[in-house]
Amino acid sequence: MASSPSPDPRPAVVLHGGPVALPTLLGNGTNGTPRLPTGGKIRAGIKVLTRRAAEVPRAQAIYDQGLNQGQSFDQIERALAEACPELKSPLVPRNVPWFTVRAQDFPNPELATQILDLHGEDRGEGRRLYRFPVVFPTDRWQSVMPHELATWGAQDKRFWSEYSTDGRWRHCMTHAPVPVDATGRRTVRLFGGRKAIPREDNGGLCQPESCPEYQQRQCNLTGRLLFFIPGIRSISAFELHTRSFYAMNAAIRTFETVAFLRGGRLAGFLDRQGTPFYLTKRLMEVAHIDDHGRPVRVPQWIIELEAPVDVATLMREQDDQDTVLLQADGAARVLQGHRKSASSTPGKGPESVDEPVAASDSTADGMPPTLEHVLGRLAAMGVPAQTWMSYAATRWGPGWKLNPQGRARAFGELERFRNDPKGYADKVNAELQQVAS
Incomplete structure (x- = not known):
């Protein structure tokens, strides 16, 4: 008697909306989060010579030559260290109202020229990058x-x-x-x-x-920040580094507001007119505690993420999407009813169909589900509410509860898994672990 085959020891990864996939040797990262390839760095500021270094003619010449040749500040610093080893930390950061775009910060130096040509401005100090459009490749702000x-x-x-x-x-x-x-x-x-x-x-x-x-x-x-720049042809994203708590905290608030208004979406353009996000700088008074424990306020140019879009337009477009979904759902039910009638034998009821009909994202009376409908289905399945709410915010965006489309998606998923509550609980936990890792 032949022995039954041993189970495949390789772990399986379930992809959203797709079949079970096996991880590959190089295709499954340590935390399962896809990493975006980057095609260059835009820097938030500049570096200048310290007062002591500026008094050394050789150091000043190396610095000026590096700027003229489009070298990165890391390259200039290495050249200074080799030529003037007596200077310790010869460059210091300086806060400026523009972003720095240098050819040597890009694998393809032409991209730096394209960015400045397309989005640069001359405000009296040469052509600089003060404000430029960006789009993000994913709906999770933690990833971008x-x-x-x-x-x-x-x-x-x-x-x-x-x-x-x-x-x-x-x-x-x-x-x-x-x-x-x-x-x-x-x-x-x-x-x-x-x-x-x-x-x-x-x-x-x-x-x-x-x-x-x-x-x-x-x-x-x-x-x-990881982003693409409209008009710049690159399959790799660009990156902008920052150490500013104020800049990152403000960007998170912008991300969450836009996601709330767009039903959880951040990726792509903001509206049908192709409006992007913008990155710019704003002069702010930033508070910090000095070495003596006293609060001090100093002016600084802080990176700012703008979303210059009409909020009413976003809400109107969301309503239009909800209407389309409801109309499509009604049409599907009409076609489904027509198909059942056609399969009926005269004088008899409809013949039984072996394939189960896909669950609708609406309630039994055909209306969009309320939050009470969603939570009622969740309670019936025995899935922990607090855990599931975290999962729902990740999957459909923080504003899903107030959005008819978001509630319909949540209700539809619960309906599809209503006969497998344990499997669904495992799915929820796996998703949250992947996001947190």
């Missing part, structure tokens, strides 16, 4: 604005923050020591790079108030 607390060494990151899968704890991570073989003389060849582990000396928890690196200003908040 990744950020962390991080401590950098001479070559790479020493420590960085990561949240636990449930989002409750912020961990302090570091690179694991490179293992050695049994002889103790040769390092083990690693596949996929160095491994990340929780930092041992602080219990693996990220607590800035008790962190020596953070208190010594070695660990700082760092983030970046």
Whole structure:
């Protein structure tokens, strides 16, 4: 008697709206989150010579030559370190009202020229990039604005923050020591790079108030925006780095407001007229605590994410989409009823159909579901409400409860899984773990 085949040991990954897929060796990242390839950096400011470095003629010449040749500030700093080793940290950041676009910050230097030609302005200091349009490739703001607390060494990151899968704890991570073989003389060849582990000396928890690196200003908040620029032909996204808490916090508020008004959508243009987001800078008074514990306000140019769109237009377009969905649902029911009538034998009722009819996203009376309908179906399935609400906000956007289209989608999904509550609970938990990782 032949033995039954052993189960496939490879884990399966369920894709949205698709069949079960098997992960590949290189196609399944450590956290399952797709990473966008980047095609260049736009910088938030500039770097200038320190007062001491500016007094050294050779350093000034190297700096001026680097600017004229379109070199990045990292390249200029390396050249200064080689030519003037006596100067420690010869460049310092300077806050300016424009963004820096340099050819050497792009794998294809022509892209820098195209961006300045298309969106640059001359306001008396040469052609600069003061404001430019952007579109985002995904509806999750966490994916287009990744950020962390991080401590950098001479070559790479020493420590960085990561949240636990449930989002409750912020961990302090570091690179694991490179293992050695049994002889103790040769390092083990690693596949996929160095491994990340929780930092041992602080219990693996990220607590800035008790962190020596953070208190010594070695660990700082760092983030970046990932976007495409309309009119610039590049399949890779561009990135803009920032360390400003104010800029990132304000961008999150803009993202959440737009997602609420657009039924959870951030990707693409904002309306049918092709209105994009815009990135610009605004002069603000920023408060911080000085070394003596006193509040101080200083003026700074802060990155600002604009969404210059008529809110009434967004709401009207959302209503139009809801009307189309309801009309399509009604038409599908009419066609479905016609098909059933055609399959009836004269003198007999409709013949039984083996295929189950797909569940509608509307209630039994044909009306769009209310929030009470959705929560009632959720309670009947026994799925924890708090967990599911977090999942729903991720899947359909934070404004799904107030949006008829969002409620219909949620109700329809619950209807489709009503006979498999355990499987659905597993799906919800898996989605939340993927988002948090």
